[in-house]
Amino acid sequence: MSSGLFTAVACALRRDLTLAARKPADVATPLVFFAIVVSLFPLGVSPEPAILRGLGPGVLWVAALLATLLSLNRLFSADYADGSLELLVLSPQPLAVLAAAKTLAHWLTTGLPLILLSPVLAVQLYLPEAAYGTLLLALLLGTPVLSLIGAVGAALTLGLRGGGVLLSLLVLPLYTPILIFGAGAVTAAASGFSPEAHLSLLGAFLVVALAFVPWATAAALRISLD
Amino acid sequence: MFDFLHKYASPRNFYDFAGILIPWLAGVTVVLLAIGLYQGLFLAPPDYQQGQSVRIMFIHVPAAWMSMFVYMVLAGAGAVGLIWHLKLAEMTAAAAAPIGASFTFLALVTGSLWGKPMWGTWWAWDARLTSELILLFLYLGFMALQAAIDDPKRAARAGALLALIGVVNIPVIHFSVQWWNTLHQPASVSSIAKIGAPAIHPSLLWPLLIMAIAFTVFFAVVLLMRLRAEILHRERYTHWVAERIKS
Numbered sequence: 229m230s231s232g233l234f235t236a237v238a239c240a241l242r243r244d245l246t247l248a249a250r251k252p253a254d255v256a257t258p259l260v261f262f263a264i265v266v267s268l269f270p271l272g273v274s275p276e277p278a279i280l281r282g283l284g285p286g287v288l289w290v291a292a293l294l295a296t297l298l299s300l301n302r303l304f305s306a307d308y309a310d311g312s313l314e315l316l317v318l319s320p321q322p323l324a325v326l327a328a329a330k331t332l333a334h335w336l337t338t339g340l341p342l343i344l345l346s347p348v349l350a351v352q353l354y355l356p357e358a359a360y361g362t363l364l365l366a367l368l369l370g371t372p373v374l375s376l377i378g379a380v381g382a383a384l385t386l387g388l389r390g391g392g393v394l395l396s397l398l399v400l401p402l403y404t405p406i407l408i409f410g411a412g413a414v415t416a417a418a419s420g421f422s423p424e425a426h427l428s429l430l431g432a433f434l435v436v437a438l439a440f441v442p443w444a445t446a447a448a449l450r451i452s453l454d
Numbered sequence: 455m456f457d458f459l460h461k462y463a464s465p466r467n468f469y470d471f472a473g474i475l476i477p478w479l480a481g482v483t484v485v486l487l488a489i490g491l492y493q494g495l496f497l498a499p500p501d502y503q504q505g506q507s508v509r510i511m512f513i514h515v516p517a518a519w520m521s522m523f524v525y526m527v528l529a530g531a532g533a534v535g536l537i538w539h540l541k542l543a544e545m546t547a548a549a550a551a552p553i554g555a556s557f558t559f560l561a562l563v564t565g566s567l568w569g570k571p572m573w574g575t576w577w578a579w580d581a582r583l584t585s586e587l588i589l590l591f592l593y594l595g596f597m598a599l600q601a602a603i604d605d606p607k608r609a610a611r612a613g614a615l616l617a618l619i620g621v622v623n624i625p626v627i628h629f630s631v632q633w634w635n636t637l638h639q640p641a642s643v644s645s646i647a648k649i650g651a652p653a654i655h656p657s658l659l660w661p662l663l664i665m666a667i668a669f670t671v672f673f674a675v676v677l678l679m680r681l682r683a684e685i686l687h688r689e690r691y692t693h694w695v696a697e698r699i700k701s
Contacts, residue, residue: 380619384612388602397598398616401591402623405630412634433626444619451611 236321237329244333247306254302255337259345262295266349277354284353285363285414289407291349292342292367293374297396299338300378303330304449308386317453323446331379331442339371355418362417362427369430370410376441377402383448406433463542465685466694472678479675486668493661507571512661514564516669517557518582521589522624524554524673528596529621532614542681544610545688547617548600549680553673555593562586581632588627592620606688 248255269287270280307313316326346367347360355363381399385391413426494512501508528550535543565583566576577583596613603609689695 380615384599384616385602390602394598394602397591398595401588401595401627402619404588405623405626408630408634429630444615448612448615451608451615454608454611 233321233325236319237325240316240326240329241333244330245336248333248337255341258295258299258338259341261298262291262342262345263349265291265294266352270352280352281354281356281418284350284355285359285411285418287353288346288349288355288363288414289370289411292346292371292410293400293403293407295342296338296371296374296378297399299334300382300395300399301392303334303379303382304386305382305391308452313386313449314453317449323449324442327379327383327445327449328438328442331375331445334379335372335375339367339375342371343367355414358420359414359418362423363414365427366410366413366423366430369427369434370406373406373430373433373437374403376437376445379445380441380448383445383452386449386452406430409433463540465541465545465689466692468542469682469685469698472682476675476678476682479671479678483668483672483675486664486671490661490664490668494665498657498661499655504572507568508658510564510568511658512665514561514568515662516666517564518561518586519666520669520673521554521558521561521586523670524550524557525589525593525617525621525624527677528554529614529617532610532617535610536614536618541688544606544614545681545684546677547613548610549677549684551593551597551600551613553676553680555590555597557669557673558586558590558593562590581628581634584631585624585628588631589624592624596620 266287269283273279273283304313307316317323319326343364346363350360350363378395378399381395381402384398385395388394409426409429413423413430416423416426490512495509498509498512500506528547531543531546531550534540535547562583565586569578570576596616599616600609600613603612686695686698
């Protein structure tokens with residue numbers, strides 16, 4: 229049975245990754261959005277390096293949050309529209325594990341590219357060199373939590389009117405701790421302090437979210453498909 | 455015990471029961487509010503530092519307490535509805551949300567009015583203010599989700615799940631905000647005498663406690679009234695509602 233579970237997870241993951249690979253524009257849009265939002269801040273606030281250096285960590289994190297949020301719709305809505313989500317719910321494998329696999333696929337196609345793109349944008353914001361490692365590490369720990377929490381919101385708002393805006397209303401308040409410690413870690417590293425406390429908390433969030441949130445996502449999917 | 459629950463958990467019996475309860479509780483609310491406000495606004499001494507504006511506390515602090523208490527009621531009712539499929543619990547969660555949001559809003563507004571003369575600013579990114587603001591957003595998210603779903607069954611279950619996630623998150627958000635604040639700036643504003651400060655004088659404490667109880671009973675009254683309306687709405691095609699409306 230456990231081999232069956234493993235196969236199911238691998239299939240779900242491969243299917244979502246293949247779908248993403250066939251429609252590269254869907255993957256690229258949140259990334260372009262990420263880059264544009266970051267570029268708006270120098271235009272709107274000030275191109276002064278000193279100011280941008282202070283704003284940088286927060287701007288990068290807020291933009292990453294919003295980009296993740298934009299991509300959440302993609303997580304279940306296409307499967308919901310063509311009915312394959314119902315088959316996933318009906319499958320004999322535990323739904324929480326399958327939801328976790330889909331969330332992982334979402335992170336691989338959204339969170340990971342965001343992380344890879346972030347150093348380039350950090351250059352634009354004059355982030356001190358010492359903070360780059362911390363930025364990558366904090367995003368590496370934080371973005372999976374964004375995908376996990378976002379998955380619950382996406383599952384709850386499946387097929388609802390005004391789903392996108394509603395989703396942001398549900399999910400953004402829950403994102404605040406990640407934003408605080410993610411941006412905090414980078415700020416600490418940029419000002420020469422140890423980001424260890426922030427990173428430890430981000431890691432703790434990730435572990436707790438990994439353990440519990442897939443079950444909440446599964447429950448939300450069941451409620452929405454009932 | 456279960457007979458009792460069975461009897462009053464049915465919407466029809468609860469409707470009548472609440473109808474009897476409301477006038478009594480409303481009377482208690484009025485009396486307690488009168489005593490609390492009189493003590494708070496006239497008998498309590500002005501603060502040696504804050505002067506008369508310390509009296510905002512008698513509205514502000516109970517409202518802030520209620521904002522958190524109501525979220526617990528909402529999540530508790532949501533959980534009961536989710537687990538035992540109790541219609542009444544589902545309705546309670548839906549009926550409590552706007553009241554809780556109002557208390558949260560009241561706490562924020564009175565806090566802002568209190569902050570202007572005391573701290574010289576309408577708003578500060580203090581830990582408590584920020585977590586109260588996020589609590590308001592959680593309420594609004596809950597209400598928006600309820601409003602977006604037409605099927606009451608799905609609305610109740612989705613709302614309950616969201617409320618439970620919110621309850622788990624509230625302590626996390628609260629401590630995050632607290633640590634964020636202490637990491638960034640010295641906690642200069644939060645040390646102003648709030649209830650957490652040691653030794654609040656009895657002449658201030660009593661009206662505060664009376665006001666807190668008055669707010670709680672007031673919440674119960676409004677909740678029961680909203681529940682009655684909700685019951686009528688959901689059962690509007692049943693026989694007994696037609697009878698009640700006619701008589």
